[in-house]
Amino acid sequence: MESALNEAFEPSSTIAPRFEEPSDSKRIKDDEDGKAAQKMAKKSELPKSSTAAAVHSTPTAFQGSDAGDEVPTQHSNTFEYISHPDIEVDDDRTDHGSDTDSALGSMPASSTVSLRSSVYEYIEENGRTYHAFNAGKYIGPNDEIEQERLDLQHHLFVMTMDNKLHLAPIENPQHVLDIATGTGIWAIEFAQLYPSSTVLGTDLSPIQPSFIPPNCQFRIDDAEEEWIYNQSFDYIHGRALVSCFRDPPSVIKSIFANLNPGGYFEFQDPIMPLRSIDGSLAGTSLDLFQKSCMEAAEKLGRPWTNGKNYGRWMREAGFVDVVEKSYYWATNGWVRGRQKKLQALWLNENLKEGLPAWGLSTLSRGLGWSRERIEVLIAAAREDLSNPNIHAYAECYVAYGRKPHNEGSSS
């Protein structure tokens, strides 16, 4: 893979995502500068009722997920969110039928199955383990398979963003918070990058390592509960949280309240559902899987469709200079361009482990499906993920904004 990375990249398609912009935000274009990604992978609120209604004001966004080139979602007031992937089919592929691309070499090996030691208390369900603190809130497991997936996903985000851990224009941040930090990999790397900062990572699961930089700490904490910290923060970061919160605007309010004036907040998240550039996702098992999960997530009261609202919710909470930006990840090597292909292969690996991570809990808790039924659908959806004739992609969305220097003002 390394030698493939060193070769020149094919130019990518230049169709930029299109958005109608609100006056107080600006968007920046994915410039695809062709630099190779340098990083390589290293390796109880249990559902009381499966019919709980979503409390979000968000309109149900799952309409025509596979409408082809764009899926506009009408928001209630400020602006219409329209996205368009800057990706196109690679007509020159010679290895149709394979989920790898010969030009890129082989993918990282699949995760191996082994459970973490019993040092921590976990909830077990359908062969996976889940957080015990405030159990049942979050649908993702916390076992080693998931931890490896989160670390792999971290590298996908970082390589996509030109090896950057953040896009917000922060300078010399002193106090930094990473909410729902997962394995803490982002917080650790951020602490190394900014040694004069103090970085706190919080999560429901105690899955962070012990050997960490001296300026990094972890704490078990629920971002949906009242925030009690000794100091305010200069920068707050949250990534891959789209399935986490029952009421994201209230979490954003807590974030705003706990930032210093002039401090920044940044979300990095996938926009669900997966779509395809030409309708080829429609009717597939992968599409059935995601539609079923999204129906279940709605019933569980934590819809997966919140990502596209972050910018608007940030502005409503008082953030200024809100910037939104999207990247597009193809599901396998069907896509043109070496950098896009590389990201696609990482996404493919990520989603192969992501399907059981999200599906087992969501479909059993939300729709009452049996483990066998879920696993049959996952197996078929995994095949679709690697089918180069299905031109599906995920949108990776970033929104960041600043708390005004004088509250109530726009400066």
Ligand SMILES: C[S@@+](CC[C@H](N)C(=O)[O-])C[C@H]1O[C@@H](n2cnc3c(N)ncnc32)[C@H](O)[C@@H]1O
């Ligand atoms: C998909 S992982 C993302 C982890 C990390 N942000 C990253 O990008 O690698 C989502 C994380 O959110 C955590 N989480 C979910 N709900 C939470 C809450 N209410 N408070 C704190 N953490 C939460 C989960 O335990 C899980 O580790």
